[in-house]
Amino acid sequence: METMTKIASYDRVSELKGFDETKTGVKGLVDAGVSQIPRFFHHSSDKLANHKPLSSDLLHLTTIPTIDIGGRIFKDTIMRKNAIKGIKEASEKWGFFQVINHGVSVDLLEKMKDGVRGFHEQSPEVRKQYYGRDFSKEFVYTSNFDLYTSPAACWGDSFTCYMAPNPPKAHDLPAICRDVMIEYSKQAMNLGEFLFELLSEALGLNSNHLNDIDCSMGLRMLCHYYPPCPEPDLTIGAGKHSDSSFLTVLLLDLIEGLQVLRDGYWFDVPPVPGALIINVGDLLQLITNNKFISSEHRVLANRATRARVSVACFFTTGLRHNPRMYGPMRELVSEDNPPKYREITIKEFTTHRNAKGL
Ligand SMILES: O=C(O)CCC(=O)C(=O)O
Numbered sequence: 001m002e003t004m005t006k007i008a009s010y011d012r013v014s015e016l017k018g019f020d021e022t023k024t025g026v027k028g029l030v031d032a033g034v035s036q037i038p039r040f041f042h043h044s045s046d047k048l049a050n051h052k053p054l055s056s057d058l059l060h061l062t063t064i065p066t067i068d069i070g071g072r073i074f075k076d077t078i079m080r081k082n083a084i085k086g087i088k089e090a091s092e093k094w095g096f097f098q099v100i101n102h103g104v105s106v107d108l109l110e111k112m113k114d115g116v117r118g119f120h121e122q123s124p125e126v127r128k129q130y131y132g133r134d135f136s137k138e139f140v141y142t143s144n145f146d147l148y149t150s151p152a153a154c155w156g157d158s159f160t161c162y163m164a165p166n167p168p169k170a171h172d173l174p175a176i177c178r179d180v181m182i183e184y185s186k187q188a189m190n191l192g193e194f195l196f197e198l199l200s201e202a203l204g205l206n207s208n209h210l211n212d213i214d215c216s217m218g219l220r221m222l223c224h225y226y227p228p229c230p231e232p233d234l235t236i237g238a239g240k241h242s243d244s245s246f247l248t249v250l251l252l253d254l255i256e257g258l259q260v261l262r263d264g265y266w267f268d269v270p271p272v273p274g275a276l277i278i279n280v281g282d283l284l285q286l287i288t289n290n291k292f293i294s295s296e297h298r299v300l301a302n303r304a305t306r307a308r309v310s311v312a313c314f315f316t317t318g319l320r321h322n323p324r325m326y327g328p329m330r331e332l333v334s335e336d337n338p339p340k341y342r343e344i345t346i347k348e349f350t351t352h353r354n355a356k357g358l
């Protein structure tokens with residue numbers, strides 16, 4: 001009876017609105033010193049658990065493979081072949097791998113993470129000016145993109161911006177991270193184009209194939225900030241999802257939390273200094289007719305004493321209304337392996353995904 005009264009008196013929508021109206025996100029709650037997280041952040045315990053035991057053929061696995069991409073200039077063809085083989089296997093089995101020797105300087109990786117931290121830790125008055133839910137804007141800072149539609153909120157804040165093919169004007173970006181966003185996104189584009197060459201070859205296609213069909217044309221940057229959570233067993237940093245991109249380049253800091261789902265089991269992805277995580281998105285799974293898989297992943301609530309940051313660069317096709325149709329590639333389908341998907345425009349695909357939610 002008592003629980004029923006409590007449920008009846010809990011006005012979730014006004015709690016959500018109250019939180020949203022602060023315009024300072026989860027970071028604002030932590031700064032205010034909350035020791036108990038608001039109820040709308042509570043996730044059901046079965047969603048947070050990792051019960052399912054490893055099947056015996058997965059017992060030897062600990063985490064996603066690491067691939068050396070030779071500084072992007074393979075001096076020897078064996079090394080290049082090995083990298084392509086590694087990428088192929090990882091994309092088929094995990095949908096995830098991490099690259100080392102990727103050609104983006106450690107200094108730039110650190111500056112990028114400092115930029116994200118800097119944005120979220122600057123004074124609330126400055127941060128608030130960017131806060132909102134109008135995603136047609138160049139640069140949007142918010143907490144929980146799906147705050148009003150998801151069953152439970154996540155313990156983190158983010159900002160996002162399309163950096164290619166039409167980069168924002170510098171003055172549309174916050175001063176504290178504008179230069180590094182521009183520089184890092186250029187480097188991420190170059191790396192992405194190189195990875196699409198290797199992925200094309202891993203599929204037995206001409207190395208330009210995926211770049212030629214615009215897989216690397218557009219880049220959306222999403223920069224996350226996960227403050228320490230006072231009750232990390234009750235919530236999550238980012239709920240289970242797959243990425244809608246063709247490919248994602250993910251920069252992590254040294255606080256753990258990322259997990260990848262494989263055969264029903266959540267594998268930790270321990271951060272490796274200087275490495276970048278690469279994952280196959282839904283669109284690459286679609287055009288490869290499920291040869292490469294877009295795996296679900298999540299981020300646990302941050303148990304550390306300082307905030308965790310990450311930077312996801314999503315390769316999508318550039319033009320928001322690109323008329324190109326994407327379906328399983330002709331080269332990869334046959335009588336024995338008929339197309340599993342119909343052809344679709346990016347607009348149609350995105351509209352469907354957004355309606356479905358994470
Ligand atoms: O923060 C992370 O480690 C992952 C972020 C992520 O999965 C995403 O932005 O899609």
Ligand SMILES: [Fe+2]
Pocket residue numbers: 241242243297312
């Ligand atoms: Fe993701």
